[in-house]
Amino acid sequence: MPGTVVADVSRVSARDVEIRRALVAWFARGHRDMPWRRTRDPYAVWVSEIMLQQTRVETVTPYFTRWMARFPTVHALAEAPLDDVLSHWAGLGYYARARNLHAAARDVVVEYGGAFPSTAEKLHALRGVGEYTAGAIASIAFGEAAPIVDGNVVRVLARVDALAGAADDSALKKRVWQRAGELVRADGGTRAGDFNQAMMELGATVCTPTSPGCSRCPLVSQCRVHAAKTVEQFPAPKTKKPPRVVQAVALLVERDEKLLLVRRPPTGLWGGLWEPPWQAMATTDAAAAARVAKACTGLSLSNIQSLGSFDHVLTHRHMRFFVYAARARGRVKLAGYDAARWQPRPRLDAVAGVAAWTRRLLDKEMT
Numbered sequence: 126m127p128g129t130v131v132a133d134v135s136r137v138s139a140r141d142v143e144i145r146r147a148l149v150a151w152f153a154r155g156h157r158d159m160p161w162r163r164t165r166d167p168y169a170v171w172v173s174e175i176m177l178q179q180t181r182v183e184t185v186t187p188y189f190t191r192w193m194a195r196f197p198t199v200h201a202l203a204e205a206p207l208d209d210v211l212s213h214w215a216g217l218g219y220y221a222r223a224r225n226l227h228a229a230a231r232d233v234v235v236e237y238g239g240a241f242p243s244t245a246e247k248l249h250a251l252r253g254v255g256e257y258t259a260g261a262i263a264s265i266a267f268g269e270a271a272p273i274v275d276g277n278v279v280r281v282l283a284r285v286d287a288l289a290g291a292a293d294d295s296a297l298k299k300r301v302w303q304r305a306g307e308l309v310r311a312d313g314g315t316r317a318g319d320f321n322q323a324m325m326e327l328g329a330t331v332c333t334p335t336s337p338g339c340s341r342c343p344l345v346s347q348c349r350v351h352a353a354k355t356v357e358q359f360p361a362p363k364t365k366k367p368p369r370v371v372q373a374v375a376l377l378v379e380r381d382e383k384l385l386l387v388r389r390p391p392t393g394l395w396g397g398l399w400e401p402p403w404q405a406m407a408t409t410d411a412a413a414a415a416r417v418a419k420a421c422t423g424l425s426l427s428n429i430q431s432l433g434s435f436d437h438v439l440t441h442r443h444m445r446f447f448v449y450a451a452r453a454r455g456r457v458k459l460a461g462y463d464a465a466r467w468q469p470r471p472r473l474d475a476v477a478g479v480a481a482w483t484r485r486l487l488d489k490e491m492t
Contacts, residue, residue, distance in 0.1 A: 141311040144285065144347050149316050150239070151166075151343035152323035157182070157330065160189055167241040167266035174258045175222050179440065182329070188217055198240050202230040208478035211398055216481040218439065224397055225253025245271035264321045271316030272305035273321045274298065277328025283360040287349035291361040295445045308309060318343040336400065368443040374417045375403035377432070377490065378424060383467035384490070385422065385453065386476065390463050399476060400483045402462070409434075409447035418451070422465070423458030426451040437482040 156162070159182065161173035172192060176185045194212055196202040202210065207227055214223035229251040233241060241248070246261035248254050254262075260271035281294055282301045290297030305324075309317050331338045339351050350359045378385040378401070386399045402421040406413045411429045420425045432448040457465050468476060473487045 138311075139491070140347060143307055144344060145243060145308055145311045145320055147343040148323040148327065149319050152319050152326060153468070156322070156326050160186065160193075165318070167243075167262055169193065170262050170266045171241070171254075171258070172196075172226065174261045175226055176217060178222060178258075179219060180217060184217070188214075198239075199230045199233050199241070202227060203234040207397060208399075208476075212477035212479070215398075215479055215484060218481075220395055220398060220480070221392070222253060224391060228252045229244070229254065241266070243267040245269055261321060264309070265318035268317055270310045270317040272302060272309045273325075274302050274305050275325065275328075277325045277332075278305060280334065280360060281324055281332045281344075283326045284337075284350045284356060285348050286342055287353070287355075287359065289315065289359075289361075291363055293363045294361075297360060366441075368438060368441055370407050370443045370445060372407070372409055372445050373403050374406045374409055374413050375401050375446045375448050375486070376414060376418055376421075376426075377448065377486070378418060378422070378426070378453045379450065380453045380467060383469050384473070384487075385424075385457070386466055386468050387422065387459065387462040388464040388478075390461075395480045396478050397478070398483070399466075399478050400480060401486065403446065406447075411449065413447075414449040414451065418453075421461055422453075423455060423460070425454040427454060428452045435485070437485075444482065446482065446486075466475055476491050 159173075161169050164170075171186070173189055176189055176192075196205060196210075205227070207224070210227045211220060211223055213246050215221060217223075232251060233239060238261050241262070242251075243263065244267070245256075245259040248262050249256060249259035251259075257273050257275055259464055260273040263271040264268040264273065276292065279298060279301050282288065282304050283290070283292075283297065286304060288297055288299075298414075309320055327342070327344070331342050335357065337356055339348070339356060340344055342348065342351075345351055347355075350356050376385075385402065387440055389395050389397060391397045402417060404417045404421060406417065411431065414429055415426050418426045429449055429451040432450055434445060434447045437444040437446065459465055470490065473490055476487060479487070
């Protein structure tokens with residue numbers, strides 16, 4: 126896989142074997158119970174790993190359970206309408222992940238007859254499957270000694286080996302990938318999935334960013350920064366940027382007791398989802414609402430009324446929506462959207478394939 130540093134197994138050290146055995150034994154003694162850890166089905170592992178990208182375990186668990194009930198197999202996911210897939214993803218954010226899951230499921234069915242490829246290299250070729258996810262699926266579901274590196278693994282190995290650099294530094298990540306490859310293949314590469322999960326579990330529950338539980342750590346005797354009493358100095362902190370505040374005008378445009386919903390193109394923020402028309406605007410008054418309507422839908426507005434504002438915070442953006450209700454005049458001529466529909470107000474709860482901010486707004490319209 127691109128970027129992976131292949132370990133030289135001929136140079137495995139006794140320390141590496143000790144680290145690996147200690148972690149696998151620690152994981153075997155007990156770990157957090159998660160629904161995706163009760164199976165080695167590559168489909169379930171794949172879904173969980175995609176959901177867990179930049180999302181906390183506590184958030185993912187109910188989504189995973191609902192997803193597997195609705196789409197229990199890769200065939201079920203491949204055959205489902207995209208709107209249905211997106212509606213089961215709504216609230217998890219980063220909707221490109223759901224679109225890639227849907228597209229990759231179809232690829233697995235068409236190209237592999239519904240049987241997942243069993244190597245990290247082939248898995249990496251699937252849409253939306255990066256180096257980490259490919260290694261996770263290959264090791265957990267198929268036992269391949271493929272390395273994985275996420276934020277937890279960076280922290281664990283930066284501390285165990287006293288590797289310098291900030292957590293998001295490319296040079297540190299490259300070195301950690303190399304060390305992860307050496308460690309997963311040490312001791313013959315057996316139980317690779319357990320070893321990889323143990324590293325993630327250790328970083329999530331013991332080797333935490335602050336106040337790490339060194340007295341409970343199975344690697345305390347091998348940890349170089351613990352010996353030097355510099356644990357919390359490794360890795361160096363990332364440079365954090367506050368989310369960018371974006372002002373936007375959103376429109377609840379009505380005609381004949383129906384609200385206008387428009388669908389975004391497949392790519393980009395909230396791609397493929399239905400929503401009220403909106404645009405980022407420097408000004409947020411009624412005149413701005415009229416300009417948004419004309420620019421996005423070709424419609425003219427009458428009886429424009431402010432419904433106030435609300436905030437929706439994403440990882441890198443702080444969206445502040447200023448909402449206006451209005452009546453529509455003219456014919457819909459879309460710009461920046463690929464479909465439109467007039468949704469009866471009594472059926473707003475039936476709209477599938479919407480983002481969390483849209484659901485919040487539609488639910489409010491029903492009360």
